[in-house]
Amino acid sequence: MATDPFVVGVARLRRQLGAVDQCAVHGVFDPSGELKAPSPGEADVPAGDEVTFVGTIESIPNGVVVSGDVTGRWEGPCRRCAERVTGEIDVPVRERYLEGLDPSDEEAYPLVGDLVDLGPMVRDAIVLELPLAPLCSEACKGLCSQCGKDLNVGPCGCEDPIDPRWARLDVLRPSE
Incomplete structure (x- = not known):
């Protein structure tokens, strides 16, 4: 059984309030989730491409704070000439993971037991950073x-x- 590379155990970290651990994970981008992935005419992460999170996880009361950078690659059609365009994504993130979270709370991600699933945070950061109308060059x-x-x-x-x-x-x- 394959394990999800974006699920990180935080049991040891949560025993001491204010403790900080370094974290670096990478895996294949999963576009499914609440934030809808772009339509075929828009920029997207190429199928099978890996994205990376590098940062820290800090213990806080009732949860953890995840801070760092999400990086990946995108591609899409130029909005003027329709040629394939590629680019890099490097977006800073700082999100809270809380236990006992109300599902309607959009200000934090759920912390289930002692596991932090960074996948939804990584996906949301990538999808929000994708260019809406890529351009191959200003002179196109x-x-x-x-x-x-x-x-x-x-x-x-x-x-x-x-x-x-x-x-x-x-x-x-x-x-x-």
Whole structure:
């Protein structure tokens, strides 16, 4: 039986209030959870990619505080030219895990027994940090709206359409 790499035992740590332990875990990203993973046209962590949490776990009354950094990699389509774009995620986190937590409490994660499941915290941090509309570069010219050619490769030769609402004003343009 495989164990979840994001579940960390804190029994020894919880015996002494204020005690701090170092923690480093990594595992395959699981996009399932309360925060919905992005749709296929948005950025996401590639299937099978690993994400990492490195930080500390500190004992507090009725729970622990987890602080550190969540890192991983994302990929998605450029919002202008649809080419594949990749990037790095490095997000600082500081979350409380409390025992006897009301399920409606969104300010902390549940502490069950002496186990801390970092998976939901890692997933939430990653999903919230994903870019909504990735861009391959600020200079990206996108696709031609007429023929669909990638304008980063070169011009397409299509003429800019004239908005019929402004067509009468076109006669005022100086001829070249």
